[in-house]
Amino acid sequence: MQQNLGGLFVAIGLIGLWFSSFGLTLMMPLDQVSPVLIGAAVWGRTFLHTGLFITAHDAIHASSFPQEHQWLKVWIGRIAVGLYAFLPYDQCCRNHWQHHAAPGQVGDPDFHNGVDVYLVQWYRKFIGEYLSGGQLLIFGGLSLGIGLMLHFWFQVAWLNLVLFWGLPLILSSWQLFYFGTYLPHRQGPLPRPETNNLALFPARPVNKFQQTSWLMYSFLSCYHFGTFHLQHHQAPHIPWYRLPLVRTEPETVARTTNTVSQ
Template sequence: MVSFRSAPTQLGQDSKIQIDRGVWVALTILGIWAVSLFTLLSIDITQLSIPFRIAGLLLQTFLYTGLFITAHDAMHGAVSPSNRKLNDLIGSIALRAYALFSLKSMIKTHWEHHAHPASDLDPDFHNGKNKSLLGWYSYFMVRYWSWTRIISLIAIFHIVHRLFHVPEANLTWFWVVPSILSSVQLFFFGTFLPHREPAGGYQNENRATSTRWSPFWSFISCYHFGYHLEHHERPDLAWWQLPELHQRKLQEEG
């Protein structure tokens, strides 16, 4: 199995262009998330209709998912393959902004997932009993969350509310709920769908499948995380490189 921290990039021959684009894509996601969050926390939410509140909530959910996808790419060294310090710095910022996670700790558990996908040694897999969507998600979240992180996030919520006078309604609609929904989005498209056991059993060593959605819907659903078999086969590729590999595989199969 290919090492996810050191595999060479084959899609796109100009490495400098690829490296620059990886950093640019990551910083763009971080920047849009920050500007969007600041804007939504600053507006008078009482003047927004429910449809506009929901639109802002969904936008933030998508951007929060983008934060984790950016950190996930950094775990594989795909944000900046030639500059490990820059790669890890961007990944750490994205992961801390997402939910105060440590990049170093996440790299360790994510490596275990790639080394032992959909098995007892996979930290992302269910325990053999909680195979349903809700049961597996609950088991998944318990393994990754800690009381320290939860208390820290609650403290940040109240500090921002009291020190910067941000209404609790804004924080709830555009920070708390989107971060929770993004975890559901990531779990459903990046763990449950691709790694649940098919009726005929697993068909490859990565124990993963991929959606056959168009690149547009694949991006909208979860930044191409649904092209999951391709990701396990080429973990060195950034999320925005997966559609090219997916289309190539479809052409070879057809």
């Protein structure tokens, strides 16, 4: 229960950070700050935007929510993907469960179709699974309407909107695709999720510095879903911030999987 409440606070915290950073960056006087600060703000907004999708992803798996309050996962998931790109939560759920049913195979909406196997082609196919023609119209209309409102009612500069709302969305989609889909799945189907097969789990890094550096890279690249992607497929109920424990303590997978299945 305490762990699930912690996950709920993490989800709410990420959404809160996204909102606060959105407001602060939209009002940033670009002519009075250095390009380095602007670049850092774009990166921060991109990372938090990716966090919205990760939050929705954990909601789909109900991995960060108390069992007695599962209705929270639906609402937080809807809010997260709505803020991300006005995406329909139900479609994201269907796509993601199809992905887990056949990862890196025919029927996986996140995988290439055998034709669009190269990076840019695969990215286009990946995005198309979540943004259909009709959804693109909804996305464009809502984005334009909100942008006009922010510009004329709150005097937000167009450049701020592009730099801290539009650009982070594009960069975030590439972050999710490249680190969370392309790199883990480019070799094809994943091994079967045999939770007791310890050979699937690499050994601990050789020293503390290497371990810390690796975990930092794992977190910053895609909230651990790139480097620990196999572990996620083996134990999809584990929230993103606990995936490194699965890597370093493989018995955690078997223990938590058995608990959930009972």
